[in-house]
Amino acid sequence: MAHPSIILINPQMGENIGGAARAMLNCGLDDLNIVNPRDGWPNERADAMSSGAFEIMPPVGVYTSTNDAIAECHYVYATTARPRDMIKPVFTAEQATQDMARRIAEGQKVGVLFGGERSGLDNDDVARAQAIITIPLNPDFSSLNLAQAVLLVSYEFSKHIESLQPQETPEDVATLDELNNLYERLEMALEQNGFFRDKHRQSATMRNIKNMLARSELSAQEVRTYHGIISTLTKSDS
Numbered sequence: 724m725a726h727p728s729i730i731l732i733n734p735q736m737g738e739n740i741g742g743a744a745r746a747m748l749n750c751g752l753d754d755l756n757i758v759n760p761r762d763g764w765p766n767e768r769a770d771a772m773s774s775g776a777f778e779i780m781p782p783v784g785v786y787t788s789t790n791d792a793i794a795e796c797h798y799v800y801a802t803t804a805r806p807r808d809m810i811k812p813v814f815t816a817e818q819a820t821q822d823m824a825r826r827i828a829e830g831q832k833v834g835v836l837f838g839g840e841r842s843g844l845d846n847d848d849v850a851r852a853q854a855i856i857t858i859p860l861n862p863d864f865s866s867l868n869l870a871q872a873v874l875l876v877s878y879e880f881s882k883h884i885e886s887l888q889p890q891e892t893p894e895d896v897a898t899l900d901e902l903n904n905l906y907e908r909l910e911m912a913l914e915q916n917g918f919f920r921d922k923h924r925q926s927a928t929m930r931n932i933k934n935m936l937a938r939s940e941l942s943a944q945e946v947r948t949y950h951g952i953i954s955t956l957t958k959s960d961s
Contacts, residue, residue, distance in 0.1 A: 725832065727823050727880060728754045728784075729873055730792050732848055733839035735761040741772030742870030743837075744783075748776040750874070750881035756784035758792050761839075789836070789848050794900035797831040798940075801844055801852035802872055804865045809846075809934050812854040816879040819856045824883035831896055835876055840869055850930040851899070853937045895942045905946050906933055912957050 729747055734740050734757055744755050757764065764785050770777060777783070786792040793799050800819055814822065823833050836852055838844035849855070858867070858875060867875075910929055919925040941949075 725827050726752045726754055726884075727827070727876075728756055728792075728796065728832070728834040729837070729877070730756045730758065730789075730834050731760075731837050731839075731869065731873075732758045732789055732792075732844060733761065734837075734869060735840045736869075737762050737766035737768030737770075738772045739840060739869040740766065740783075741769035741774075741776070742868075743873040744769070744773045744776040744780060746870055746874035747877050748780060750877035751884050752877050752880065753780040754784075755780060756786065756792050756834075758786045758789055760785070789851060790899075790903050793834050793836075793851060794898065794903070795832055796834040796899045797896045798826055798854070799834045799836060799852040799899060800854045800856045801836045801849045802856045802858075802876070803838070803844055803849060804857060804860070804867070805843065807846065807849055807855070809849060809855075809930070811852070811934065811938065814854060814856050816856055816858055816876050819854065820876065820880040820883060822854070823880060824887055828887055832898075837869060837872055846930060847926070850933045850937075851903075853940065895944055897941045897943045897946045901943060901946050902936070902941065905936075905949055908950065908953060912953050915957070 729743065729752065731740060731743060737760075740757060740760065747753060747755060760766065762768075764783065784792065800814070800823070826833050835856065836844055836848055838848070856876065858872070860867070906929070909932070913919060914925075919928065
């Protein structure tokens with residue numbers, strides 16, 4: 724049975740990567756991926772902190788960009804304690820893992836993004852996700868260690884593992900790679916046609932567009948329809 728992909732974005736300390744792997748395997752999860760680890764990979768400190776988890780788990784996926792790490796996912800959750808100026812579903816860890824279990828049972832691949840130790844996820848990575856996970860803690864001190872955050876989400880998901888039914892044939896849900904290709908093509912078309920009058924606002928405007936489309940949970944067919952619309956509009960302008 725598939726489990727969520729745990730994706731660590733720009734982790735700094737090998738000890739936290741190893742601690743995250745150990746926490747995941749404690750809860751029956753084993754799909755760990757890392758993006759741009761500061762101290763490189765493989766990492767001796769991560770191995771030591773994992774208490775042998777890496778010897779049991781499949782090889783860790785290592786990526787140079789968030790887009791590559793989430794390319795095969797259909798739905799992604801971003802973990803953050805800070806309020807963001809984005810309209811997205813906001814779940815607790817318990818609520819999010821219930822949603823994950825439902826999606827996985829439908830055949831979807833889901834991922835959970837965790838930011839680096841210094842400042843968490845940046846706005847562009849949060850914009851790539853369809854939903855936010857926030858853990859209600861002491862508002863005066865809500866900072867969690869990276870491995871602790873992974874443990875909380877992994878433990879909540881572990882409650883659903885035995886109840887998961889065999890996967891059904893997935894519906895025609897667009898992957899994040901298909902969505903990212905659409906975003907890139909749309910941005911190029913908008914730029915060529917003078918949509919971004921204020922270049923300094925281009926990144927923020929595209930984040931808003933991505934958030935809007937992500938909330939729609941587009942099917943692969945709907946993504947193809949958007950490509951057709953872009954082709955028709957850009958053809959008429961040429």
